Amino acid sequence: xxxxxxxxxxxxxxxxxxxxxxxxxxxxxxxxxxxxxxxxxxxxxxxxxxxxxxxxxxxxxxxxxxxxxxxxxxxxxxxxxxxxxxxxxxxxxxxxxxxxxxxxxxxxxxxxx
Amino acid sequence: xxxxxxxxxxxxxxxxxxxxxxxxxxxxxxxxxxxxxxxxxxxxxxxxxxxxxxxxxxxxxxxxxxxxxxxxxxxxxxxxxxxxxxxxxxxxxxxxxxxxxxxxxxxxxxx
Numbered sequence: 001x002x003x004x005x006x007x008x009x010x011x012x013x014x015x016x017x018x019x020x021x022x023x024x025x026x027x028x029x030x031x032x033x034x035x036x037x038x039x040x041x042x043x044x045x046x047x048x049x050x051x052x053x054x055x056x057x058x059x060x061x062x063x064x065x066x067x068x069x070x071x072x073x074x075x076x077x078x079x080x081x082x083x084x085x086x087x088x089x090x091x092x093x094x095x096x097x098x099x100x101x102x103x104x105x106x107x108x109x110x111x112x113x
Numbered sequence: 114x115x116x117x118x119x120x121x122x123x124x125x126x127x128x129x130x131x132x133x134x135x136x137x138x139x140x141x142x143x144x145x146x147x148x149x150x151x152x153x154x155x156x157x158x159x160x161x162x163x164x165x166x167x168x169x170x171x172x173x174x175x176x177x178x179x180x181x182x183x184x185x186x187x188x189x190x191x192x193x194x195x196x197x198x199x200x201x202x203x204x205x206x207x208x209x210x211x212x213x214x215x216x217x218x219x220x221x222x223x224x
Contacts, residue, residue, distance in 0.1 A: 004156075031210065043202070043214040055210070091156060098210035099144050104157040 004105035006092050012111045018080040021108045024073055025094030033102060034067055034077050035091040043091070049075065050098055082112045115140045115207040119215035127223050132190035134218045136203030141181050144206040148177055148188050151200045151217070160201075161188070193222045 005024040013019055025032050034046040047057045052069045060067070064083070069075040079086055089109050093102040116139040126132060136146070145164045149157040161177045163170045163186070169178045174191040190197055200219045204212040 033210075033212075042216050043204075043212075045211055048210050050210075093157075099206065101147065101159055101162045102212065103159060104149075106156040109154075 004092055004094055004103055006090075006105040006108050008108060009106060010109045010111075012113065013082055014113050015083055016081045017112075018078065019082045019086075019110060019112075021077040021090050021092075021110070023075045023077070023092030023105060025075070025092070026103055027073070029094035029096055029103075030072065031095045031098045031100075031102075032069060032075050033093040033095075034075070035093065035104075037089045037091060037107070038087075046077070046090075048098070055098075079110075082110075084112045086110060087112050115143075115205055115213040117203060117205050117213050117215040119201075119203055119218050121218060122216065123219045123221075125221040125223060126193055128193060128195060130193055130222075132188075132193050132197070132220060132222075134188040134190075134201050134203075134220070136186040136188070136205075136215055138184045138186075138205045138213070140205075140207055141184050142207065143181065144209060146177075146179055146186050146206070147204045147212065148175075148186075149202040149204060151202060153200075157202065193220075195222045195224045198222050 007022045032049040037043045046059045047067045049069045067077045089107045091107045093104045095102045148160045161170045163179045176189045200217040202217045203215040
């Protein structure tokens with residue numbers, strides 16, 4: 001299995017631009033998580049999907065952030081408009097169930113100038 | 114709110130020495146606890162998962178213990194190698210899906 005796949009691996013954009021991060025979970029996993037990692041705040045859960053349905057989006061920082069999971073093999077995290085304080089590494093993780101071991105993707109390093 | 118603390122923040126040891134990494138959490142009502150490894154610029158690799166009913170879990174040179182009542186877990190790495198140099202993260206699952214992470218312990222193993 002290829003593991004969790006994220007794209008792009010690096011993204012540099014200017015303030016105000018729309019950013020879309022993509023994630024392909026491990027096949028057969030029905031739980032998907034988006035996390036953000038910064039030096040100041042560490043790793044934080046942004047949103048959790050179970051069977052393609054958003055269950056908990058309380059970690060999404062602002063309305064500028066949105067996430068979708070149109071099918072079991074694809075999810076997106078969108079930031080519109082982006083701001084410099086959104087600069088971070090964004091991770092996607094998946095598991096066979098919400099209580100089970102989570103497997104992380106390589107992350108997307110986002111820099112907003 | 115679950116608070117997870119890892120001490121020390123950084124650790125440097127000579128090759129061959131055993132490593133002891135500590136993790137403490139404030140709410141003992143947990144589902145499980147997971148230890149991860151993170152290499153610079155990379156994602157997280159799951160090392161061990163301990164269910165709340167377990168006391169310890171072992172994989173090769175790695176052993177993790179869990180004392181739920183005192184809110185502590187310890188990761189032991191035997192006979193450390195330079196390849197063990199990384200940041201080790203402890204994460205506690207306090208409900209059926211949400212992981213709360215510690216800030217990590219950065220380990221350097223000197224050859």
